[in-house]
Amino acid sequence: MISKKNIRQISPWIWEIPKKYKKGMKVPGRFYSSEDMIKNAFDDRSLEQLSNICTLPRIQKYGLAMPDFHQGYGFPIGGVAATKYPNGVISPGGVGYDISCSIRLLKSSLEADKIEKYLDKLAQGFNNVVPSGLGKGRSKKFTIGEIEKIIEGGSQFLVEQGKGRKEDLVNCEENGRLSEASAAKVSKRAKERGRDQAGTLGSGNHFLEIQKVDQIFDEGAAEAFGLFKGQAVVMVHTGSRGLGHQIATDYIKLMLNKMKKYNINLPDKELNCVPFNSEEGQSYYKAMCCGANFSWANKQIITEEIRDVWKKILGNEEGLSLVYDVAHNIAKIEEHEGEKLIVHRKGATRAFPPGHKDVPEKYRKVGKPVLIPGSMGTSSYVLKGVNSAKQSFYSTCHGAGRSMSRTQAKKETSGAKVKEDLKRKGIILKSHSLKGIAEEASLAYKNIDKVVEAVCDAGLSKKVVKLKPLAVIKGE
């Protein structure tokens, strides 16, 4: 197992696992951590997993782990790996089973204090209209034909059908659709799994939250993002549900069988990959784009459902408008220093700087909005992309990052206790059961404030606003 003697410090925030640490490493591994947080970096297999991703064929510069990194399987969570386009590898394990798991932030025109007495009703209303989807999906099942349109058209298809506003596309990463998507590359089983899951939240760390803009760090950027102090906002965290899980399962199995064909040997089966420009690589990429489109469509349906609840309860015509929607489990083709790369981010968020062509025009002067969810009952943040994040292929953290296993969390607390603690803090909790609540308690996560400090001090992003939770809605 890796220990502190195997690593060296590059800067106050950057630590390196040298190339010589493990046979097959093509580049060094670099991870971000404060002096304070590094004590726990050796507690699990995450750094061993970071050294493993450095063996990926045609990986460029460094394998990276963001400050919220922790153990996953294959890639560490918080892992970033960029390979050379077009013959570098694409790895479904580097994207994960929840393809395009992402965060969406919706803003209102209302002050949170003014809607305080309606909060319980709103939270209950959200909980009623957004099912968890665990065997009990939406009552209306889409046909396979409709699913095919959704996975090729993403949010764009839904907005064209009247399910959303034009600005929902303008303010969304990739305008809510990856055009390379091909439904023909997605199995019938995956499409079947999606039929009753568009518009469902899922379980685990997925959530819906009503929040309040609690603190502003950057007035100019906050104004550009349409955020003001005291404002009520809604955050959505979910992904591509069973459809995405099945695409990942199908292609991980396929690639395991094809690695021999391309002479690829890796220390972990879960890192399986093939060259991006191979037949299998192209098929996966097109299917992954379908997963991303489904994820946007999923959140678009949720958005429309909660807009109805918002309007019905508050009579507020302006309702909820999209600030941004950004993925943290995805592979993207990007240009870095004049070179095209395939950038895998698994539990990491893309954070382009001011002036970048892929930042929506209305935000381009300030940089890309970066949405960082906290754990249950803790703050969340909106950050912005900065030029100094060039060092990480413009990647930053994706949340607090777990520090404790689910079993341990259940030993330390209970669902009822978490609910009680939240209540004491004035935070409403709605869920279909209290079963998974203890596992997601904030004590099982790193301190979000410290993670965000580390991210900002390391030059990966800058703070714009801090969001305080008022009501949490969990799937299960």
Added chain:
Amino acid sequence: MEKYKEIEHTADLELKIYGKDKKELFKNALLALNNKLEPKTKEEKTKRIIKVESEDLSTLLVDFLNEVISLGAVKNETYNEIKFIDFTDKRLEVKLKGKKVKSFRNEIKATSYHKAEIKKKEKRYQINIIFDI
């Protein structure tokens, strides 16, 4: 004899599964998966035949579990009985029996191949399986 146990994992669900022979290992893996999904079942019964082919026995077990997860999700079913029709290190054909479900308490996205290697220790087969949850 212990059929499976939970191992600490920061983010996901890691189980160590045991079996006196290969068939029992697969049977216990199915049992562990079913227990962890915590289905709320209906009275209506169901049976399915599934076939899986893989390059080795460890991969076969992961692929088998993935097939069960995905079939159960699509059909809203859970399976607690297994009858082997054909079973080699690379091929599996089984008849599964179970019940229709109202819902699952937990969601298991998929079974990963990470560290999944069948070993024989003290006359028992064992494997560590990490489920993405």
